Amino acid sequence: MSDLSVTDLIDLKVQQQEELASKQNTLLQLGQIQAFNFMGKLVTVTELKLAQQIKETKSYKGLTLQDDNGKVVTVTTWEQCCKHILQTDCQNLDNRLRNLQQFGEEFFEAAQKMKLGYRDLRALRQLPEDEQALVIESEAVETGDKDAVKELIDELKAKHKKEKDKLATELDATERMLKASRNTASEKEDKIVQLTADLESKKFSADKWKGEAKSFFEALAKTQNQIREGFNQLLVLSEQLETVQIDDKTYDAAKSAFYADSKILLTQLAGVWNEIHRTYGDLDDARPSGEWLAEMGFEGTEVIE
Known part of the structure; x- marks a missing residue:
């Protein structure tokens, strides 16, 4: 207290007096409510307006009293105020306050007179x-x-x-329509996905592969046929070399040339194979042309010829 100035002490005294006056006023109001309550069971507008004011200002906080057991209780909540001071059910009082606020004083008093439940x-x-x-x-x-x-x-x-039931029914119908619409949209989307998958799986159809793809297979078949024909010609030349009647010098020259040229040719062919294997070596289990042509819907002779 020695640290407070004279002005602070005066302000503190005034504050304490104001708080005391407020508590005294609250006690007075509560006394009025208790008197009304004794006679009218919390039904009058005047009584409820006093209760509403006390509830809104929370001026009940800090009040002390003795409960039924003689124990000193300090009121800190509206529920405690209703229970210990107003001695009424808090929920019931709040309902009355709500009715008064929502319907107005005139109808509230009329409702009390008619004893509306x-x-x-x-x-x-x-x-x-x-x-x-x-x-x-x-x-x-x-x-x-x-x-x-x-x-x-x-x-x-x-x-x-x-x-309300009609609105709920209409809302339910709308939700069901939306759900059906979503399901239909989902089904359409699934069909589109399935159709795309089908088209993807059928990309080797005859119509799709007529044109450039067919030309590629035709060129591949032609090249393979030429290589096979070349191999056959080599074998024919080898057979002729061994059966033709020529002098030893000519035979030696032809045999040497045949072997050397065949070696060069096959070495070049091996180089070509190495390049092809380097590029497509992961396709060792790939299917040959005949199987692809059958899947595409072509007759083998249609391409190979």
Whole structure:
């Protein structure tokens, strides 16, 4: 305290006095509510407005009292205030405050006079605002006809439920249509994927491979036939060399030339094979032309010839 200046001490004193005055005012209000509650069971507008003010300002915080067991309790929550000070059910009081705020003082007092039940008011709260107005501004409320008010609430409640059910049905139908549409779209997408896969698997069809691909196979077949023909001619020449009647000098020259040229040719052919193997060596299990031609829909002679 010695560190506080005179001004600080004065401000602290004023604050303490203000807090004390606030607590005294709250106690006064609570006393009024308790008096009303004793007589009217928390049904009057005046009483509820005092309770609403205390709840909103939270001025109940810090109040102390003795509970039924004689134990000192410091109130810190609205629920404790309702239980220990107002001695009423917190949920019930909050419902009354909600009704007062939503329907207004005039209808609230009329509803209390007609003794409309909690369920009736809850059903009214659940209606759209325009339908609430039909009840609040109805002649039945003006005349205090409780049965007519309850009947009107029930009719509007049934109407609202019917409209809500219809909306739910329409929404469900819409969702089912959307789901069906999504399923249809998904099925179409699956069909497109399947069609693409089918086209991919049938890319070697006859129509697809007529043209450049067919020309390639024709050139390949022609080249292979020429090479085979060359091999056959070599074998024929070898046979002729061994059977022809020539002098020894000519035979030696022809034999030497045949072997040397064949060796050069086959060495070159081996070089060609090495190059082909270097490029396509991973295709050792590849299928030959005849199988591909059959899959493409061509007769072998159609290409080879």
